[in-house]
Amino acid sequence: MINLNKHLIISGQVQGVGFRYSAMQKAMEFQLTGWVRNKSNGTVELEVEGEEKQINSYIDELKNGFNRFIQVDHMEITSQQEKGYDKFTIK
Template sequence: MSDRTRAHVFVTGRVQGVFFRATTRERAAEVGVDGWVRNLDDGRVEAVFEGSEEQVDAMIEFCHEGSSAARVEDVDVEEQPPEGVDGFQIER
C-alpha cells in the first residue's frame, strides 16, 4: 500500500446544492480513487481521496472545477497517510 497517497480536501464556494457530491462520486469512479465526500454545515464540501498519486491529483484537479453549476472559490488540500479506505461514498 506504500504506492497509495491520501488527500483531505476542503472546497469553498458555491458547492452545495449544485450536484458537487454526486459529480465527485462519478469522477472518483472514473478515476478509480477511494474515499468519501460530504457537505459541511459551514457551506464547504469536505472530501478524502485515496489512491495512486496520479489518481489523487486528478481528483484534486477536479475539485478546482467541480460540477457544472458549482463556483469554486478555494481548495485547501492536506496530505495524510493512507488509511486503506475502500470504495467511494457520499457521506451525510
C-alpha cells in the first residue's frame, strides 16, 4: 500500500475554536497519522499521512470545518515525501 504525505496551511477562523483537537479526532477516525499546530500568524499548519482516498476524505471534512465556530477560508496543500508517523499529534 502506498501512503501519501500532505502538508497543509489552513487560514480562516481556525484558532481558539477547537480546530486542532477536531483535526486530530477526525484524523484518527480516518486512520491517518501526522500532526497539527497553530502558527503565530493565525493560520494552522498540518501534516497528514495515509492512503490517498482517506486523505482526500479528510481534506473534504477540513474544508467544511468541524463545527459552527470553525471557518476555513483557504487551504494551501502540498505533497511531500512520506515521513512514517505512527500517530497523529497536536504540537
